[in-house]
Amino acid sequence: MDQTIVRTRDVKRVYRMGDTEVHALRGVDLEIYAGEYISIMGPSGSGKTTLFNMIGGLDKPTDGKVYIDEVDVAQLDAYELAWLRCRKIGYIFQTFNIIPVMTALENVTLPMTFAGLTSDEAREKGAALLDKVGLGDRLDHKPFELSGGQQQRVAIARSLANDPAVILADEPTGNLDLNTGTEIIELLKEMNDTQKVTIITATHDMKMLSASDRIVWIRDGRVDRIEKRSDLDIEAGSINGVS
Amino acid sequence: MPDEGRMVSEGEMQRVGKQIRLPWSKAMEIAIKSMKIRFGRSVVTTASIVLAIAFLMSILTGTTLVTSLKTRPPQRVWDMKTRAQEAEKGTLSLALPTGPKVLDEAKQRRVGIQADLTKAKGLERRGLQAELDTVRALIDALNSPKNPEQAKVEWVKSRAKADLVAADNEWQLLVRKLNEEGYTNVKPEVTKRPKATSFIKMLSTEMDPRDKWLAILAAMVCFVGIWNAMLMSVHERFREIGTMKCLGALESFIVKLYFLESSFMGLAGTLMGILLGFLLSMVRAVSSFGLERVWTNFDFGGALLSGLGTLLIGSLLSIGAAIFPARSAAKMDPVVAMRVDE
Numbered sequence: 001m002d003q004t005i006v007r008t009r010d011v012k013r014v015y016r017m018g019d020t021e022v023h024a025l026r027g028v029d030l031e032i033y034a035g036e037y038i039s040i041m042g043p044s045g046s047g048k049t050t051l052f053n054m055i056g057g058l059d060k061p062t063d064g065k066v067y068i069d070e071v072d073v074a075q076l077d078a079y080e081l082a083w084l085r086c087r088k089i090g091y092i093f094q095t096f097n098i099i100p101v102m103t104a105l106e107n108v109t110l111p112m113t114f115a116g117l118t119s120d121e122a123r124e125k126g127a128a129l130l131d132k133v134g135l136g137d138r139l140d141h142k143p144f145e146l147s148g149g150q151q152q153r154v155a156i157a158r159s160l161a162n163d164p165a166v167i168l169a170d171e172p173t174g175n176l177d178l179n180t181g182t183e184i185i186e187l188l189k190e191m192n193d194t195q196k197v198t199i200i201t202a203t204h205d206m207k208m209l210s211a212s213d214r215i216v217w218i219r220d221g222r223v224d225r226i227e228k229r230s231d232l233d234i235e236a237g238s239i240n241g242v243s
Numbered sequence: 244m245p246d247e248g249r250m251v252s253e254g255e256m257q258r259v260g261k262q263i264r265l266p267w268s269k270a271m272e273i274a275i276k277s278m279k280i281r282f283g284r285s286v287v288t289t290a291s292i293v294l295a296i297a298f299l300m301s302i303l304t305g306t307t308l309v310t311s312l313k314t315r316p317p318q319r320v321w322d323m324k325t326r327a328q329e330a331e332k333g334t335l336s337l338a339l340p341t342g343p344k345v346l347d348e349a350k351q352r353r354v355g356i357q358a359d360l361t362k363a364k365g366l367e368r369r370g371l372q373a374e375l376d377t378v379r380a381l382i383d384a385l386n387s388p389k390n391p392e393q394a395k396v397e398w399v400k401s402r403a404k405a406d407l408v409a410a411d412n413e414w415q416l417l418v419r420k421l422n423e424e425g426y427t428n429v430k431p432e433v434t435k436r437p438k439a440t441s442f443i444k445m446l447s448t449e450m451d452p453r454d455k456w457l458a459i460l461a462a463m464v465c466f467v468g469i470w471n472a473m474l475m476s477v478h479e480r481f482r483e484i485g486t487m488k489c490l491g492a493l494e495s496f497i498v499k500l501y502f503l504e505s506s507f508m509g510l511a512g513t514l515m516g517i518l519l520g521f522l523l524s525m526v527r528a529v530s531s532f533g534l535e536r537v538w539t540n541f542d543f544g545g546a547l548l549s550g551l552g553t554l555l556i557g558s559l560l561s562i563g564a565a566i567f568p569a570r571s572a573a574k575m576d577p578v579v580a581m582r583v584d585e
Contacts (some may be wrong), residue, residue: 058489058578078494082263086491097486097581101280102273111490113269158490 002033005166005198006055011064013050024050026221027064032200034165037192037211040202042218049170051218052202056091056168057084069165086114090159090197094171096151098143104130104154105139111161129157133187149180156187160195167191169201173208185211265496274503281476288472289512295465296516296557301524302458303549307442308528310449311542312421313429314437316414321436323407330403337399339384346385353378366412373405417536424531426451442548462556469564473505477572484572485580494573501569502562509561516557517550 013025024047032038032055042048053059054066057073066073068084076084085091098107105126112122130136133153135146143151152172159167169188173181189211192199201208209215210229217224278285329335356375363371380401384394411433418431440449450458477484484497528537572580 053578059576079263082488082491082493084491085489086263091489093486093581095482095581097482097489099483099486101277110487114263114265114491114496116264162491 002036004031005034005069006030006032006200007067007070008051008054008061009065009067011051011054011061011066013047013054013059014062023221025054025061028218028221028223030055030216030223032198034198035192035196036213037189037199038201038214038216039208039212040200040216040218041204041208042224043204046218047221048202048204048218050221052168052170052200055200056089057081086111087162088165090161090164090167092152092155092159092167092169092172094174096143096148096155096175098151098154098158100143103140103142104135104146104157107143107154108158108161111158115162126157126161129160130154133157147180148176149183152176152180152184153187156184156191160191160197163195164197166198166200169199169203171203171205172201173203173205178207181205182207263491263493265492265499267499270496270499270503274500274507277500278504278507285508288469288476289508289515291468291472292465292509292512292557292561293516293519295461295468296513296553297520297523298461299458299465299556300517300520300549300553301527302454302461302520303446303553304521304524304546305528306445306450306454307542307545307549308524308537308540309421309426310440310445311540311545312417312532312536313426313449314439315540316410316417317433317437320407320410320414320433323403323410324433327400327403327407330400333396335399335403337402339395339398340381346382349378349381349385353382366415370405370408370412373401373408377401377405417532420532442545442552445545462560465557466560466564469505469509469561470568473501473565474568476504477501477568481572481575481580484575485577488575488577488580494570497573498566498569501565501572505561505565505569506558509558509565513554513557513561517553520553521546521550 008028008030011025011028011030012023015022015024026047028047028051030051040048040051050059054061054073055068057066057068057076060066060074068088073081098104099110102110105123108126108129109117109119109122112125117125127136127139130139130153133156135150135153135157138146138150141150143154146154152175156167156172159169167188172188173184176184185205185207188199188201191197192211201212213229215227215229217227326335353375356371356378360368360371360375377398380394380398384391384398388394414433415431418429421427421429487497525537
């Protein structure tokens with residue numbers, strides 16, 4: 001039925017800063033299914049970014065296991081990790097992280113270059129992706145010529161460059177205003193519906209709630225509860241007075 | 244569309260190594276673009292390379308020139324000495340100048356030299372005296388002498404002697420100039436034919452220890468300057484590097500990109516530095532020793548070798564100084580890299 005794409009088992013992460021230890025994750029068990037749109041929510045310092053990094057193969061757990069499609073992430077070497085990041089996972093960040101010296105098109109086609117596409121193939125595909133996110137007329141714009149929302153769209157297009165199975169978005173609307181943030185969430189939902197990519201976001205933007213299939217609430221390094229969208233009590237446009 | 248079933252197949256994982264690449268052409272593209280955008284910063288980095296290399300090159304060229312000034316004129320003196328000895332033995336053959344006006348011109352010259360002699364002193368006097376003897380001998384030889392053969396031989400002897408005196412005078416003046424410029428260990432007597440100094444020998448023995456130290460200092464300045472500039476450049480791009488790693492870049496890609504950038508800057512800076520250093524040392528040499536002396540004694544081969552040697556040093560330093568910061572940046576954890584505040 002629903003196939004698991006990412007699985008964590010009692011994942012723990014401890015940061016050692018001098019003499020102090022920070023327990024960012026205190027044992028998280030989680031299963032994420034293929035094709036779903038799942039949000040990890042929680043206040044700052046709750047460990048959601050840490051969990052996000054675990055799931056995305058950006059960090060290794062101090063204890064416990066993380067399986068990306070039944071492959072233990074901790075066992076992967078540099079080549080395999082790079083391959084994973086290039087081909088199977090797409091990343092979106094709060095600070096956009098677009099390379100400033102390249103145009104929008106060049107940014108989107110960079111991962112394609114790593115994957116071995118020719119310049120022509122890459123350019124064609126990149127232009128199509130940028131068109132899909134609504135930037136078809138800004139292919140040659142540099143990041144400083146684009147607004148925050150537009151830069152994030154470039155990032156989204158880039159994350160789809162090599163047809164990944166999973167897109168990981170860390171606070172994608174964190175640096176965007178209300179309207180732009182809503183646009184981005186809608187775009188992500190659209191990608192989820194049409195491209196069938198699994199989307200995993202870590203956020204504390206309440207607007208994300210209506211788009212997510214499931215929400216994982218993290219508190220103090222542990223899973224507080226997991227809710228399905230159908231369980232949430234959502235009034236049109238607002239939740240408990242928070243819009 | 245993602246694969247049905249497994250995200251990553253066994254076969255795919257096995258082919259992993261060949262699947263991620265950054266072709267050199269692409270890497271060049273990115274490197275050139277980065278340099279263009281960061282042109283301002285690049286100019287400052289390149290400027291420091293240019294200056295340090297110019298310094299090094301001017302020292303090497305200066306040393307090459309002084310060495311040839313110390314060798315070539317004495318070689319000429321020695322050759323003239325040998326020639327004069329041959330003249331004494333009677334084995335040198337020279338052709339007497341011929342023509343209707345030659346005798347009259349010689350007589351005129353005799354008068355002129357005698358006039359100059361009254362005011363001349365030292366080396367100049369010596370030279371004029373030798374010329375006078377030659378002119379007198381020429382007149383004797385042309386003026387229907389009793390023994391033409393003998394007269395010609397006398398003229399040949401004085402001609403060879405005058406040439407020797409001229410060469411030696413030039414040399415003595417040069418020795419004085421060299422002493423003035425601080426090169427004090429020059430022997431004014433020419434007791435044997437000096438051997439041409441090879442480039443390596445020149446660097447080890449002829450080079451003034453003061454200059455040697457300056458050259459080493461220049462190389463160190465170059466290295467440190469590049470290292471610092473590269474470190475800064477890498478540091479401000481930590482986020483970029485972290486992002487690239489998230490896109491699947493291997494460490495070797497990052498190193499490749501920085502290697503190219505630093506090579507370009509290093510090469511460009513070195514070439515400009517070599518040109519600048521060469522010109523500067525030429526200007527200095529001409530203003531100290533005079534254009535003619537520099538021109539007649541210039542050692543093109545030596546200068547070329549200096550240039551090539553400096554090119555090699557400059558390029559190696561640039562690449563070496565850039566590789567280490569690049570490698571450490573490449574090894575960074577993408578998460579840590581991206582946390583660096585801009």
